[in-house]
Amino acid sequence: MRRAVAATIKGFERVVRALPDAIALGERAVETSFEAGARLDGNGVGYETIAAAGPHATTLHWIRNNGPVRPGDLLLLDAGVEVDSLYTADITRTIPVSGRYSAVQRRVWEAVVDAADAAFAAARPGNLFRDVHDAAMRVIAERLEEWGLLPVTAAEALSPEGQQHRRWMVHGTSHHLGLDVHDCAASRAALYLDGRLEAGMVFTIEPGLYFKPEDLAVPEEYRGIGCRCEDDILITAAGAENLSAALPRRAAAIEEWMAAIG
Numbered sequence: 001m002r003r004a005v006a007a008t009i010k011g012f013e014r015v016v017r018a019l020p021d022a023i024a025l026g027e028r029a030v031e032t033s034f035e036a037g038a039r040l041d042g043n044g045v046g047y048e049t050i051a052a053a054g055p056h057a058t059t060l061h062w063i064r065n066n067g068p069v070r071p072g073d074l075l076l077l078d079a080g081v082e083v084d085s086l087y088t089a090d091i092t093r094t095i096p097v098s099g100r101y102s103a104v105q106r107r108v109w110e111a112v113v114d115a116a117d118a119a120f121a122a123a124r125p126g127n128l129f130r131d132v133h134d135a136a137m138r139v140i141a142e143r144l145e146e147w148g149l150l151p152v153t154a155a156e157a158l159s160p161e162g163q164q165h166r167r168w169m170v171h172g173t174s175h176h177l178g179l180d181v182h183d184c185a186a187s188r189a190a191l192y193l194d195g196r197l198e199a200g201m202v203f204t205i206e207p208g209l210y211f212k213p214e215d216l217a218v219p220e221e222y223r224g225i226g227c228r229c230e231d232d233i234l235i236t237a238a239g240a241e242n243l244s245a246a247l248p249r250r251a252a253a254i255e256e257w258m259a260a261i262g
């Protein structure tokens with residue numbers, strides 16, 4: 001897993017270096033630069049690369065990768081290298097094509113990273129798999145309330161009958177990871193969603209926020225923004241280790257990293 005993560009981080013660096021090509025040629029240049037690296041540094045990709053620029057990031061599993069990459073837009077890259085042991089990483093960052101986040105892009109991205117941090121704090125042995133998701137959802141609901149987007153309070157949204165925040169965060173926060181990108185996906189609920197975390201487990205933490213371009217329920221500045229932050233987490237005896245922490249996460253760190261590569 002560590003080798004798969006290291007090769008994947010190298011692939012993200014290749015994509016940053018290829019951004020001028022991506023601006024000229026579109027998302028296909030993001031896909032091919034990552035996949036060239038995956039082939040050189042590992043067996044290949046562990047799953048189909050999601051290279052989603054601008055509003056394409058609001059479509060989950062955007063794998064057509066045939067759209068434009070415009071300065072001023074965000075680029076959501078969800079990609080993983082599978083190494084020769086057949087283990088794969090699964091990492092997502094949403095980076096500014098121009099190298100700098102706009103104010104609203106930064107607000108949304110930082111909220112998603114805050115949600116990921118809250119989820120990480122709940123990732124420790126003895127907790128339930130679903131506790132990790134609940135911790136992320138609390139932050140997502142609170143931010144949406146703070147921005148005036150929720151039609152109810154965050155507390156009401158977080159109740160089982162509420163869930164209004166799920167309009168903009170429509171997937172699970174975590175899945176197990178290893179030989180398969182969705183490892184052990186056929187496990188019984190008692191061992192998966194309702195299962196207890198144990199040392200040695202590896203899974204993703206990947207909250208997101210997705211505002212469709214045509215979503216009239218949010219102010220115009222949010223429309224077309226899709227963000228996801230995904231890291232690969234190892235449960236340890238003491239808590240958890242973020243295996244992909246070497247790839248910058250916070251907006252300022254991503255901007256610095258991009259500037260250093262470019």
Ligand SMILES: [Mn+2]
Pocket residue numbers: 090175204206230
């Ligand atoms: Mn994933």
